[in-house]
Amino acid sequence: MALIELRNISKSFEDTQVLDNFNLTVNENEFITLLGPSGCGKTTTLRIIGGFETPDEGQVFFEGVDITNVPPNKRHLNTVFQKYALFPHMNVEENIAFGLKISGKSDAYIKDKIKYALKLVNLDGFEKRKIDRLSGGQQQRIAMARAIVNEPRVLLLDEPLGALDLKLRQDMQYELIRLKNELGITFIYVTHDQEEALTMSDKVVVMNKGYIQQMGTPEQIYNEPENAFVADFIGDSNIVDGIMVRDKVVKICDTIFPCIDDGFGQNKPVDVVIRPEDLIIGKPGQGHLDGEVVHNVFQGVHYEMEIEAGGFLWLAQNTTSYPVGTKVSLEVEPENIQIMHKPQSEGEEAIEIDV
Ligand SMILES: Nc1ncnc2c1ncn2[C@@H]1O[C@H](COP(=O)(O)OP(=O)(O)OP(=O)(O)O)[C@@H](O)[C@H]1O
Ligand SMILES: [Mg+2]
Structure with a gap:
């Protein structure tokens, strides 16, 4: 269940x-992420899951029991809000202890828990510090610590790492995964x-404008985006109009490419997704399309280049640098061409992409 x-x-x-008409199931011990643009x-x-908002229609179930009208404090959930609501007049220790005191835990238990939680969020020794003497990132970590000590069945976390710098955010990501497992x-x-x-989740739910666009493992979402919105939102992508000529043959930029998809019918307009790292750059005449490099930036692991070919501006990533002005060809392995049907349903019409 x-x-x-x-x-x-x-x-x-x-x-x-x-x-x-939103539907979602979350399984026990799952790390599920709601991902999507602002708003x-x-x-x-x-x-709605936490009970702080009542749906106009529909129901929320917890282990099969309808909890739609159960107040937040009666649900086995703990929430870290996007705007973390710490008590400004209390110090760190008092903030973390708050929920534990209410549930009648002993002083020794509470002291232990606070120590453990502060260590976890990398704020050892901050017990007596006033909340308004903490940086934004430190406050955010205290909000996490406060939720964790209650050992809820479910933790609802709303962008809890947003105010942290990259290194600390990555550390906290690993800590959260460890917490989940432990x-x-x-x-x-x-x-x-x-x-x-993609790093943290067992299941990712990609949302846009109140609709679920795709739900799946990080690998499924990244490697097999179901529509252009998902492909565009998850990583950099080339999304180009194509015609599915017949099974396993797609026409892109007036050029025939072999692919591995079928079942789209004949001469049907489709969206085609090709990841930048999957474009094979060769000498002119060697690949499917000839073109020219028009932009090139070094990005640490690879060079990111824009290549004009077949009337389309392709984003390519390669460990070899092809300077601006280089004449090249582009090729793609059939399995790296992802074919998607054009939006049809009401939910998909919510999709807006600027390619
Ligand atoms: N209490 C409210 N009253 C009126 N409109 C609201 C209220 N809460 C949210 N909204 C609107 O509902 C939409 C969804 O808001 P929501 O906060 O769920 O977005 P979000 O996906 O969390 O965005 P963000 O990434 O910016 O936090 C927005 O258009 C927002 O303006
Ligand atoms: Mg939000």
Whole structure:
């Protein structure tokens, strides 16, 4: 049985529909991430799960029991909000201890827990520090510590690492994964950072404008995006119009490419996704398309280049640098050509992409 289930949830604020017939299941001990652009309904979804927002339609289930009308403090969930609400007049220790005191834990237990939690978030010895004497990132980590000590069945985290610098964010990502494995907590995590989502999650839910665009493992989301929105949102991509001539043959930029997809019919317009790292750069005449390098930047691991070929500006990544002005050819292995049908359903019409 699913641990949490959202069934046919709809939610509007005034005349804006934020969620439209939204369905989601979360399994026990799963790390699930809601990923999508600003305003797509991530926080609203999390608040509905936490009980801080009531859906207009639909139900929320916890272990099969309808909890739609159960108040937040009666749900086995703990939330770290996007705007972490620490008590400014209390010090760090008092903030972390707050929930534990309410649930009647002993002083010794609470002291232990605080020490453990502060170590976990890299703030050893900060017990007596006043909240307003902490940096934004430190406050964010205290908010995490406060949620963790309660050992909830489910942790709802709304962009909890947003205010941290890259190194600390990566450390915290590993800590969270470790917590999940050690404590068996289920995580529902919100971020608009695709890399963070791919690193941490068992399951990623890509959202846009209140609709789920795709749900799957990080590998599925990255390697087999189901539509152009997902492909565009997850990593850099070349998304180009194509015609599926017949099974396993697609025409891109008026050129025939062999691919491995079938079942799209004959001469059907499709979206084609090719990852920048999958473009093979060769000498003119060697590949499918001839073109010219028009932009080149070194990015540490590779060179990122823009190549004009077949009337399209291709984004390519390669460990070899081809200077601006170099005449090249482009080729793609059939299995690296991802074919997607053009948007048809209502949900997909919410997709807006600027290619
Ligand atoms: N209390 C509210 N009253 C009116 N509109 C709201 C309210 N809360 C959210 N909204 C609107 O609902 C939409 C979704 O908001 P939500 O906070 O869920 O987005 P989000 O995906 O979390 O975005 P972000 O990444 O910016 O945090 C937005 O258009 C927002 O303006
Ligand atoms: Mg939000």
